[in-house]
Amino acid sequence: MIEMFDKDHVVSIKEFKREEIDTVLDNAKEMLPVAEGERISHELDGKILATLFFEPSTRTMLSFEAAMIRLGGRIIGFSNPKQSSVKKGETLADTIRMASSYADIIVLRHPQEGAARLASKFSSKPVINAGDGAGQHPTQTLLDLFTIREEKGGISGKHIGIAGDLKYGRTVHSLTHALAMYGVELTFIAPEALQMPKENTRELKREGIEYKKAPGLESVIDELDVLYMTRIQRERFPNEEEYEKVASGLKLDTDMLENVRDEMIIMHPLPRVDEISSDVDHTKYAKYFQQAANGVPTRMALMSLLLDKSSVVKR
Amino acid sequence: MNTDSKKIKISPIKKGTVIDHIRKGQALKVVKILGIMEQDIDSVVSIAMNVDSSSGRKDIVKVEGRELIHEELDKISLISPEVTVNIIDDYKVRDKHRVKPPKMVKGIVRCKNTTCITNQKEPVEPEFEVTQGKPVTIKCLYCEREMRGEEISENLR
Numbered sequence: 204m205i206e207m208f209d210k211d212h213v214v215s216i217k218e219f220k221r222e223e224i225d226t227v228l229d230n231a232k233e234m235l236p237v238a239e240g241e242r243i244s245h246e247l248d249g250k251i252l253a254t255l256f257f258e259p260s261t262r263t264m265l266s267f268e269a270a271m272i273r274l275g276g277r278i279i280g281f282s283n284p285k286q287s288s289v290k291k292g293e294t295l296a297d298t299i300r301m302a303s304s305y306a307d308i309i310v311l312r313h314p315q316e317g318a319a320r321l322a323s324k325f326s327s328k329p330v331i332n333a334g335d336g337a338g339q340h341p342t343q344t345l346l347d348l349f350t351i352r353e354e355k356g357g358i359s360g361k362h363i364g365i366a367g368d369l370k371y372g373r374t375v376h377s378l379t380h381a382l383a384m385y386g387v388e389l390t391f392i393a394p395e396a397l398q399m400p401k402e403n404t405r406e407l408k409r410e411g412i413e414y415k416k417a418p419g420l421e422s423v424i425d426e427l428d429v430l431y432m433t434r435i436q437r438e439r440f441p442n443e444e445e446y447e448k449v450a451s452g453l454k455l456d457t458d459m460l461e462n463v464r465d466e467m468i469i470m471h472p473l474p475r476v477d478e479i480s481s482d483v484d485h486t487k488y489a490k491y492f493q494q495a496a497n498g499v500p501t502r503m504a505l506m507s508l509l510l511d512k513s514s515v516v517k518r
Numbered sequence: 519m520n521t522d523s524k525k526i527k528i529s530p531i532k533k534g535t536v537i538d539h540i541r542k543g544q545a546l547k548v549v550k551i552l553g554i555m556e557q558d559i560d561s562v563v564s565i566a567m568n569v570d571s572s573s574g575r576k577d578i579v580k581v582e583g584r585e586l587i588h589e590e591l592d593k594i595s596l597i598s599p600e601v602t603v604n605i606i607d608d609y610k611v612r613d614k615h616r617v618k619p620p621k622m623v624k625g626i627v628r629c630k631n632t633t634c635i636t637n638q639k640e641p642v643e644p645e646f647e648v649t650q651g652k653p654v655t656i657k658c659l660y661c662e663r664e665m666r667g668e669e670i671s672e673n674l675r
């Protein structure tokens with residue numbers, strides 16, 4: 204198998220070619236037994252990962268840390284810049300210069316859009332974007348794709364419904380972009396006020412991807428192969444009433460699952476609030492916890508490829 | 519006759535630049551780009567707005583005594599890509615060329631996104647890729663937001 208991966212940094216999913224995504228997903232598959240602790244790996248023995256979290260994101264940070272430790276490496280970093288040694292007023296550029304002289308690879312989470320791109324310009328080591336404000340979060344997209352591929356046996360041709368805050372949700376924007384490369388059928392499930400921005404639908408049109416819109420879950424759920432749920436932020440609404448009006452059509456409970464496709468899967472980037480009722484967790488459709496777990500093998504694959512030591516997958 | 523009366527409004531200059539075919543309503547933005555109000559206080563500038571032309575209404579800006587620099591031409595091309603620049607020498611058009619939006623835009627436009635990292639105190643200049651010519655659309659290389667039209671002209675640096 205020819206490995207297609209030629210990246211110095213992972214900043215945006217938009218920089219990935221389809222073959223590069225496939226390479227990451229293939230490698231993630233190979234990593235599964237190591238991620239699950241069934242096999243010990245020394246692939247990244249002696250390597251240091253710096254996790255620079257300028258805003259908290261426990262799930263993402265833990266999964267990067269677990270990924271590095273599973274491959275034999277170690278961790279330095281911070282998850283609260285106020286308590287850390289990152290001095291007030293120091294530029295991100297300087298922090299990155301410093302960190303890249305201590306570590307072999309950097310994972311950055313930052314509240315400002317474009318922070319990871321900037322970091323990649325000042326770092327002498329690979330930078331992985333773990334979310335920059337409302338911008339990109341490419342490893343979330345990769346683990347989403349990995350989950351679809353694992354659970355459905357492939358991505359192309361599937362009917363994927365994406366529900367929730369499609370207007371502001373960066374997760375769904377990146378995911379939509381990536382899915383377009385695979386040729387899928389898309390339905391955007393949200394009331395008009397929270398629908399996909401023009402910028403994104405323009406891009407789909409350019410790529411020749413067909414999409415539909417639906418105002419709520421009810422009308423389309425039975426036709427889906429994958430239902431990707433996301434959270435609606437209360438803060439975006441002037442009052443509780445307005446929020447409830449919009450959110451009610453985007454809430455999922457077991458009653459709605461009566462006539463869905465037998466193999467349908469439900470995904471969610473987590474954390475959820477109340478958009479998926481907890482009784483759904485016990486159904487065979489619920490895959491969001493598996494999806495979260497898939498963050499580890501996916502991030503292992505990515506770090507391994509970036510550090511160019513993919514001995515586990517050399518064939 | 520009507521055409522003649524329109525022509526009178528355009529005062530001839532001996533030496534300088536005529537920025538012609540400016541999109542209707544954009545003349546004042548062009549003047550702002552030239553910095554006439556601020557740094558370039560010496561040039562005499564005349565503005566003609568809403569002038570009849572074969573392809574509808576247009577604006578014209580004439581700058582006496584000087585030619586435009588690269589950065590000014592790039593900025594003008596972003597807000598009014600149909601512009602023709604005429605170099606006037608001894609009352610005659612010596613040279614004529616269309617402006618053309620560059621492929622990349624660096625340092626001359628601010629990102630519209632206030633939480634973009636380029637709007638913080640970081641040692642980088644805002645940088646954009648021109649993704650579309652009609653209408654001119656630029657995309658921030660950092661936050662990936664797209665800007666066009668007013669968004670660009672309001673954020674010229």
Ligand SMILES: Nc1ncnc2c1ncn2[C@@H]1O[C@H](COP(=O)(O)OP(=O)(O)OP(=O)(O)O)[C@@H](O)[C@H]1O
Pocket residue numbers: 528529530531532536538578580602604606608609610611614
């Ligand atoms: N000496 C001058 N002083 C001021 N303006 C001038 C002078 N000579 C030409 N112009 C103006 O410069 C522009 C270009 O002049 P030109 O004679 O090339 O006109 P044109 O043939 O209509 O050109 P185009 O095809 O670009 O519209 C016109 O708007 C004209 O009025």
Ligand SMILES: [Mg+2]
Pocket residue numbers: 571
């Ligand atoms: Mg003419």
Ligand SMILES: [Zn+2]
Pocket residue numbers: 317629630631634635636658659660661662663
């Ligand atoms: Zn930007």
